[in-house]
Amino acid sequence: MSTPEVSDEDFREILAQTRHFVRTAVVPREQEILSDDRVPDDLREQVKKMGLFGYAIPQEWGGLGLDLAQDVELAMELGYTSLALRSMFGTNNGIAGQVLVGYGTEEQKSTWLERIATGDVVASFALTEPGAGSNPSGLRTKAVRDGDGWIINGSKQYITNAPTADLFVTFARTRPADADGAGIAVFLVPADTAGVAVGAKDKKMGQEGAWTADVTFTDVRVGQNALVGGAEDIGYRAALTSLARGRVHIAALAVGTAQRALDESVAYAATATQGGTPIGDFQLVQAMLADQQTGVMAGRALVRDTARLWITGEDRRLAPSAAKLFCTEMVGRVADLAVQIHGGAGYMRDVPVERIYRDVRLLRLYEGTSEIQRLIIGGGLAKAAKATQR
Template sequence: MSAPTAQVVDDQDFAHVRDQVREFVRDAVVPREREIADTDTIPEDLRAAAADMGLFGYALPQEYGGLGLVITQDVELAFEFGYTALSFRSLFGTNNGIAGQVLVGYGTDEQKKTWLEPMAEGRCIASFALTEPEAGSDPSGMRATARWTGDGWVIDGQKRYITNAPLSDLLVTFAKVRGVPESEGRIAVFLVPTTTAGVIIGPKDQKMGQAGATSSEVTFDGVHVGPEALVSGEVDTGFRAAMSVLARGRVHISALAMGLAQRALDESVAYSAVNRQGGVPTGERQLVQAMLAEQASLVMAGKACAREAAARYLDGSDRRIGPSAAKLFCTESAGRVADLAVQVHGGAGYMREMPVERLYRDVRLLRLYEGTSEIQKLIVGRELMRAAS
């Protein structure tokens, strides 16, 4: 099974959706960033509003209650989501992204009917349970197992840094197959409700940044699920599904990074226009202007890179090099833009009350999850050499 690629929302309708999201982010979420940081949670009214707007299912098919946006449109929304606390996007990001897209691309008709509609409506939050203590960007070291018992599967293992796990209703879980001789050791993917006996959700992780975003360890202790839990009904689907959705997710993260970079640039320009040193706005100093110019150049280049990667992903011409190259460039560039924003603010940029201090901490994670910068370099280099051989 493959994910649908036909665009179902025309440009005019999508422009309306994007404008609504932009207005909501800037008028409703941005003013409450301090509240999100202080409480380390997304206020319930913002969650409800996001659900009402369809944000829990904007990238899920319309037939299951989603908006049906494709990756090129997803990128434009990610520019908007990145403009505020990244934890807001994290609340519904797994439904639309790496967890939801496994179901969209590889689920059976019955699995889609069961899960996609509640996910699109925000009644169900799905998590992507891939990362382990000894298997991060490279899943080949996975230790979790799924043993066939004749009437179902028994899953054992531990997952780490699972986004939204403390809030989750469904774990899209990857494990190595045992008890099926022809597929022994291959990676399969299962749909495991968090209410299943033996599923243990650990305490919420305490992170450097992205306050309000929840993640935790998840332990599977003799978790029994029926045959219907196996995504696609085939044990060989897991690795292919993981690589496919991660590539798509990397395009999304690229755009998210550029949304944050745009915010850092805007904060830098606004501060430089009013902050005075020696009676002169610091923005009139050439060294400050040089930093602003570098920020603006990186934002422009990064947005173009994310859009190009999305277009090529959508038409199928590049789903390997483009997503990895875009994630590498955009997340590293966003880190540079955020660093420059702190520098432009001087000592004030190191103070908790300044937005750029939060941006500086939030952006650091983007170079780690869904494949580190180092893994992206390996993918791009390997694919370039493969094409040349």
């Protein structure tokens, strides 16, 4: 097991600062973020100063260098408020940044990682397409060799941070899948490259302030140095590894949001009255609170254990899917109970649990739907059982 770059003592300070920032600076402005559909510039600047754009980027590239066990603790704090805040810097640290950390050439790392870590560059993970989402193998975007470079054509959908992105970590098919691999490569495409077009900002059910959009690539020419890792077949592996790590982070985020929904429910149950009696005295309300608390505790324990298994290398496939499946389904139930406990008030736009109810619905979809997680878990177990019987 590798020694983390950040000591326990230093990490406690980072965590305490993040918790203080979330609860005193961001929570009071959730309604502003929702109404304006944007995270205020002053909050963005504070996030940059705190180093959160690069918390999971190694220190040698200007990041804080948190490992996954520390990452999930941070994510549980970030999940406590509007998910748009975390979305601002989530891809820099997660699925986009980690592709470079794990698979980039030294030149690619030195060109991009420090600027990603400071937040001067916003990186976007351009994988999802109209015909390929949770399973990258259905990819239709094509990259064709052209002299000493590549020409990319295709379209991407629901790309987080696309309207503000400076760099698209772009997945494209270079050949049909064959015995040598999936035929999918990853390219670093600056947003200002000729032929890159970003569509209008998507209108979503929730997560106001977290922007997504379509991205199209029309005869986009990039050099050989844009090919991540300098090799075609690195792409698919990079995608699967980054997504698996990202699933643990999303699971932790879900736990943080579930904790917030629980806290709002407990506070409401203690103060709201029915016939002069606090509703928290009613056993059926207590039962709902108990189910929420149990879900939060189980999710927190599962996320921590999954992060540990990732770091030791014992399980980087099934456990991330199990954590993501359980925690994102759990937060949906906890949010639903929170609205129920609030009664009519829970359906009102200015009440936090109404926003939470809409925000968390997306967690069951991205980084692989719940259905994909079930296939990974079930298929993995069946495959392992077959292997032992040979």
